[in-house]
Amino acid sequence: MAIAITIPQSVGSTVHYQQHPRSEIIQYQTVRYDILPLSPLSLVRINQMKRKxxxxxxxxxxxxxxxxxVLKPTVRPGTPPDFMLKVLVDRHPIRFFVHKRPHVDFFLEVASQWYELVIFTASMEIYGAAVADKLDxxxxILNRRYYRQHCTLELGSYVKDLAAIHSDLSSIVILDNSPSAYRGHPDNAIPIKSWFSDPGDTALLNLxxxxxxxxxxxxxxxxxxxxxxxHRLW
Structure with a gap:
């Protein structure tokens, strides 16, 4: 699959071979992004826009x-995590086994060239900060971060107030798998399906x-x- 978008350098994802539970071998093809220079008109336009x-x-x-x-982990047994964290919660050490969504590193690399990136998680800061450090x-590129204490608890859900990030909502986009998190700002949201373990997921690339x-x-x-x-999730 080839999709052409403008990025400063040519990069691509890696071909992955995964063992299916039914012993089938599934090949995930390389995704390539070709360099296309911006037209003079597009250059003028983008220079007039504030960074979002x-x-x-x-x-x-x-x-x-x-x-x-965890009694029933959502990840298939034997799947190695991308990294492990040891976090103290109420003075008790807890190990978190973290799996990165496919293509997340590439996604962050490209998106950081277009946008100011902000992490906003409903998780506790001690955990969210450690995960963000690993992704960064x-x-x-992930210097601005907001955590559970910055959310508002409404109807049993943690709601994220985008106005706390910037007063100009015309320039903010939120990417979140939970619609309740952006219920106050649905017109700023891009929905994305929840990811747990599918190695063939391409949602981040599609965005x-x-x-x-x-x-x-x-x-x-x-x-x-x-x-x-x-509408449909990406």
Missing amino acids: ILVLDLDETLIHSHHDG NNKK LPMLDALRFTSDVRSVLSRNLHQ
Whole structure:
């Protein structure tokens, strides 16, 4: 599959071979993004636009994790985590086994060139900060972070107030698998299906062309308000 979008350098994902539970060998093909220079008109347009903010959820959006003591982990037994965290919760050490959504590193690399990235998770800070550090990997692209204490508890769900990030909501996009998290700002949201363990998932890749296009809009809500949050998930 080849999708052409504009990025400063040519990069691509890796071909993965996975063993199916029924002993079938499944090949996931390389996804390539070819370089296309911006036209003079597009260059003028993008230079007139303010840099926008992309707010990113963690669990089931960028990663999935489970911890010691889970009776029925959602990840197939024997699947190794991408990294492990040891976190003290109420003075008790807990190990989290974290799996990265396919293509998340590539997604963050590209999106960080287009947007200011902000992590906003309903998880506790001690856990969310550790996960964000691993995803950032010293690239300094995930410096702004918001956690559970920055959410509002409404009807049993943690709601994320985008106005706490920036007063100008015309320039903020939130990517979150939980519609209740952005119930106050549905016109700023891009829905994404929850991810747990599917190694063939391409949801993050599928979003890149749309995120590229939103950079050129003066108000992201003019696009995202068209009931996008009620349609199919990416």
